[in-house]
Every structure is written in structure tokens, then in C-alpha cells.
Amino acid sequence: MRSFEYQRAVSVRDAVAMAGASQGRYLGGGTNLVDLMRQSVEAPHALVDVSGLSATIDETDDGGLLIGAAARNSxxxxxxxxxxxxxxxARALLAGASAQIRNMATVGGNILQRTRCAYFYDASGSRCNKREPGAGCDAIDGLNxxxxxxxxSDHCVATHPSDMCVALAALDATVHLTGPGGARSVALVDFHRLPGTDPQLETMLRPGELITAVELASGAAxxxxxYRKVRDRSSYAFALVSVAAGLELVDGRIADVRIALGGVAAKPWRAIGAEAVLRGQAPGQELFLMAAEVEMAGAAALSGNxxxxxLAKRTIAAVLGELSGDRA
Incomplete structure (x- = not known):
């Protein structure tokens, strides 16, 4: 690990100024960034510690919730x-990592965590366009x-590792940001990018911007x-497929539905197609499977996945069945 400067911010304004002056990276709980530094994947010249900033969880006037970016996952x-x-x-957070990591990890850091693709982490022996643009992607023809x-895309097939972000995508969460240009907000579903030809560009963050809070709206759904997570083992494993879903039933029909998938894309995947099939319909397993088929119609498999x-289709149907009381 290379040497670096360390500063601790006492306010959002302080943090933004420090990061701008030092061209530093923001440090929350360090559960991902420090790992990347140890593996020589990232080598920031300076770290600005923002773990002491807002960690409050407050109800909003309209019945929603505002969660400070420094709030611990636990x-x-x-x-x-x-x-x-x-x-x-709550279920998504408890499905992630270990209790020790949840006690350290922050909401802002969770949103910004990077892929756990083994080729991305292998800085000394593997080609990775996300780590080194133009190098190639060994995962496409490798262990995938x-x-x-x-x-x-042809440039990257990595997945986003967060459980929390899948739930936030389904909940229509809003990410609040502050940077050199002032404050702004971005919908969580728009915050992460798909790889396209530039997989190194992972989010909509502008230079120097800091996540300050996440806001949730209220609703019956x-x-x-x-949240259901399918993984190879019951503890400390990333999702092969995960589903976050919410359902509102009125007079025996689906008045509102929210579905997001994890483990299947470079960002939390909002299942807009499935939701459109479901709204206004009477719940049932046949309908749930039809909606899942529509959502996964554009899926493209690699040699190993x-x-x-x-699995995604069956998990979508199972979670919707749980919420509606119509299990297969």
C-alpha cells in the first residue's frame, strides 16, 4: 500500500473543501476502499474521513425517512x-456481509462500493476494463x-455487489449530494451506470461530490x-440473484408494485417491465411468472451463468407469492 494523507472532516463543507484541495477520496467505514487499496486496485493520494458526519435517521414531514450517509448499516x-x-x-442490510462489517459500513459507502469481480481485484495478472480502460475483460471468456x-457489454460483465442498493432501487430512494457546485439530488435508479463502452464510469457522481443522505418516500408497497437473496452459502456470500419487492393490493388487485433485482447487472436492476405487467391485475403464480419472463426476456448468458x-424468474415469482399470499 502506498503512503497517503489523512484528514478528518467535521462538516460537509469542510469535507468538500478538503477533498478538492487534496484531490482526495472520501472514507466512510473503509470496508471496501481499504480493501481496494490493499490490493493496489486504488491508490488515492489523500483520504478525507467523513465517518463522523451525519448519521441520523429522521422521519420527514411527508411520512418518509431521511438517512444520513454516515449511518451504519447495522x-x-x-x-x-x-x-x-x-x-x-432491513432484510437486505441483514443479508449483507457479516455483523462486524455491518457495524462499520456506512450507507454512503455501501452505495459506492465497487464490484467484487475477481478479475477486477487481480491487479497484477488479469485484464479489466473497469480497472484499466482498454485492457480487455478476462471475465467474458473466463470464470463468469x-x-x-x-x-x-463487450467491455464489462461485472455485477454490483450491494444488497442495500437493490432495496433502495425498489423503494425509489433519492440520493442527496453536495459538491463544489452545490447540492443536488439523484434518483438511486439513475445513480449507477451500466458499463457500455466506459465501465470505469460507475456512477453519476461529479468530481468532489459527497453523498450526504438517502431519502425514502412512504407507501403501502x-x-x-x-427481500430474498439466493447465494452459494448462508453467510458472507454475494448474491447470485436477489429480489427486493413491494406489493400493494386493493380490492384483490395489484394497485402498486416495486421490484428490483441484484446479482444480475452492473447496477441494481429495476424491473420496470415486470411491474407494468402486474399493475391492475389479480395476483397469481401464473401472472408472476409471466411478468418475470417479460423482465428477463433481454437477458444474455455467458458460458457459466x-x-x-x-433462477431470477423463479425468485421473482416466489417473492411476489410471499407478499400476496399466493404461493406456488
Missing amino acids: DVAAHPVVRARYPML RSHAVLGA AQNSA AFKID
């Missing part, structure tokens, strides 16, 4: 309002069982929600 998962009104988010089946397509 605190968000245990918060009574999150558990009662946004159960998919855990890689993307939606939204991938958010309250009647669930074709199983993900059918």
Missing part, C-alpha cells in the same frame, strides 16, 4: 421505522458464474415488502 437495519415501514431494506446477465436467468 443501525439502519435495527431502526424501528425501517423495520416497520421498509422491511425489504457470478457475472451479469442483464445490461452487460414499501410496507408490504420483502445461464442458470441465473431461470
